[in-house]
Amino acid sequence: MPDPFHRESDGSIDSSPPNSGLDRSLNKxxxxxxxxxxAETFSGKKKRVGRFMVLWLREADDADFRIGTVSSKKVHLRANRRNFARxxxxxxxxxxxxxxxxxADVVFVARRAILSADWNTVISEMLNLIQKAGLISPGNAERARTELEASNGWKLH
Structure with a gap:
């Protein structure tokens, strides 16, 4: 009888994602x-408004470029759709x-239009919002645009 915990592969197949040298993890x-x-972020009133999301900035000494995402029932009444937006x-x-x-710490608040938006448009808008907020230099923004288009086949506007 075969061992259920034994892999048939000899270990020569590496299924881990390719390492591009950039840390893309979002751990805790x-x-x-x-x-x-x-609450501190929202009381700061530093925001940039887009069609699909609103970017809020929290600039403080303990800010460490963390992300928070919010989607209220204004986005959709069903929880699975709100989770999809986040x-x-x-x-x-x-x-x-x-x-x-x-x-700075960043909080993104979803807007209803993000549910039906094209992925390329969503990522392009986020890139534009973080550029307007001063979180990315124009050179890095262009580098991000070209590298993401080349590696993922996206067409960013």
């Missing part, structure tokens, strides 16, 4: 988790974060 240390930090924003941030610099 790179996310805002405390509600007090969200996942889209986190995934876009995961690709753009390595090109950013600065000392």
């Amino acid at each position: 240390s790179k996310r805002l988790t405390r509600s007090s930090l969200f 996942r889209r924003m986190r995934e876009a941030w995961r690709h753009l974060r390595p090109y950013c610099s600065g000392q």
